[in-house]
Amino acid sequence: MEKITGAEALMRALENEGVDILFGYPGGSIMPTYDALYDHKKTLNHILVRHEQGAVHAAQGYARVSGKVGCAIVTSGPGATNTVTGIADAMIDSTPMVVIAGQVGVAMLGTDAFQEVDVVGITSPITKWSYQIRRAEDVAWAVARAFYIAKSGRPGPVVLDFAKNAQTSLVEYEPVKADFIRSYEPDPDLNEDEIRQAARMINESVKPFVLVGQGVELGNAREELKEFLEKADMPCGTTFLGLSAIESDHRLNKGILGMHGNLGPNVMTNKCDLLIAVGMRFDDRVTGNLATYAKQAKIIHFDIDRSEFNKNVKVNLSVHGNCKKSLAAVTKLLDKATHTAWIEGFKPYEEKEYQKVIDKALNPTEGPLLMGEVVRKVSEATKNAGIMVTDVGQNQLFACRYFKFTQPRSVVTSGGLGTMGFGIPAAIGATFGAPDRTVCLFVGDGGLQMTLQEFGTIMEQGAPVKIILLNNNYLGNVRQWQEMFFSHRYSFTPMLNPDYELIAKGYNIPAKTVVERKDLDAAIAEMLSTPGPYLLQCAIKEEDNVMPMVPPGANIDEMILEYKP
Amino acid sequence: MTSTDQQKGGALCGVCTECGKCDRLLNGRSNEAIKKEEKMEQDNSVRLYTFIIYSENVPGLLSQITAVFTRRQVNIESLNVCASSTPGAHKYTITANCDRTMALMLTKQIEKKIDVLQANFFTDDEIFINETCLLKISTPVMLENKNVCRMVRLHNAHIVEVNSIYATVEKTGITSDILSLYNSLKSIGCVLQFVRSGRICITKDFTEHLDEYLADREKKRNGK
Ligand SMILES: Cc1ncc(C[n+]2csc(CCOP(=O)(O)OP(=O)(O)O)c2C)c(N)n1
């Protein structure tokens, strides 16, 4: 049998997993692999980023919109440590990703060799699996296992730490398929009792309320969710990551949960008699004060990850399994129901929020531009069919509140980790994961500068990212908290900004700045009709606040609608 | 059996709806049951639990397992790792003080690690426990003070070696017996060195859950 290098084996193993795109950055310890890659350019499209953090976030963006495993490849030492933020982000947001990092040869391990760092030690706590490939013989097995673990069950990141000697030594390669690990059950059998009991509890409920999380998208269970909701006529709210798991204007979709979500879903969480969580994990940004969270209700929790049950919120019933199966199984046992009065009950809260918050955010007639109006206009200009990528901060919160969704897998935002700098590279990845869709990135002036170097990647690839820079000359989200909770003491949140149009020009990215409201529509139209990337800078009101808000630690139904200093 | 969740194969409590012991119940439990459990946890919360964890024999797992305790701010009191009677499976025996909710969360988060087969926790009455200690004591003091030998006999300990300088004493038993021996010898002032092993234990249960789980997994593998 033909003998090939471990690096060449890696190429074949990646192709065997159906990988066709890699985001990466070369360096000493991964050079044999890059050399092998040179012969696979046709099948493995390598996107050269400008910083390894960009590679992992791009892989995340790619994975989130495509449903496939994102793949990043970097060198040892600083290359590997630069990926840590993205790995942690993928872990907490359940994004399937494989990161391949070079490593010094095994003979030098543990000697503080040049660019040696304990990658497995650093990444074990923030990965589903982290493994050091020390021999070329292990490549096929490790790659197959890595992809199986990354994409199955509750998805997440896997790191392969690829020792240099394993890249160069020769091996007889045979493809390996992984679909079973005895200590790991990614697709647990449904428990009949749980299904029956869930159905009974739902059938007995008069005021059911469903919390929809990203698990629905990850499980490809949109249809199952809809049938589940519609058959029993149950209203729902979504988390940020679950935003596109159901159409924004579905009759039963009552909006967003949590700190900066909508009034109705938060108030009704504490009024329902049955709370049904599907593929979400009761994050503290969603629950507010746990001591008063849904205490009046019974709670059912559908999840594929058993360790989420009773972690933050004690539940009356847990339904373990892939929600695609469990929702379908429960739906079969549901009585057809109507909960008209209960659903009508959301209306007053919707109206109140509209009057006090939404109308003002979307339809201002004077003063500087507001983030909300920009986001909604961009959304509508894509016929609400675009992909929304966000950075972190007020730009993210306004984007999530006012972008509307009709298509699945349309949300790319850093939910659990809240990683500033996520936006640009994630949006680049999204353009490769969904080349036929419009990718709109909402980013602040702070976050833009955290991964600004990826403008180089956008330029080189012509990646059609529509960058909407919501520039308020502040680290706005922190400034808001300083205003509200730290006596208006703006400690290091004002920022002197550069000329972003000029920067974009340097990268050959068409750019425009909008200051006046009357110019906004035309500018958005121009951005969307210009092929390729585009930077639209919007001069945003400097001291605007994201409202409504559940103050940190407050009860979920005590939303502040208006902040009066 | 104080079982964790049954993801990786422990037994269900099986009958009750509100025993408050297992958290995967056949029927939804009532809010009163949850309240009762929360109250119970507040009242007599922290106690010593023994965690028994089985894993595949892969390097690096130990630090991942201990990291779960560290992250949850639970101190490990003792730790023993060795091959188990099941070929290929390693057994970790860990003791730590925490409340039951914490013990449950710890075992679930440990079981989540890809190469962990099973994680469970037990109270002392659910397991047979053993620990060992070795003491190096001064021979001159031993010859001078009759109480030294009396204490050794009283505690059912053995003297395994004597020379003119020191004697080596060995004792197996439960923690409190070992500490009692140590403390009495220490008060006499003859202890030169003292070392105590981590706890080892086996369960009193009539079924071997690991074997059942592995058999089940093999069936699944063959079904593929
Ligand atoms: C890497 C990182 N550092 C710091 C923070 C804390 N942080 C959260 S929002 C925010 C301000 C963001 O400012 P900007 O990007 O201008 O967005 P804006 O809120 O103004 O829309 C900061 C500093 C973070 N989330 N991530």
Ligand SMILES: [Mg+2]
């Ligand atoms: Mg800003």
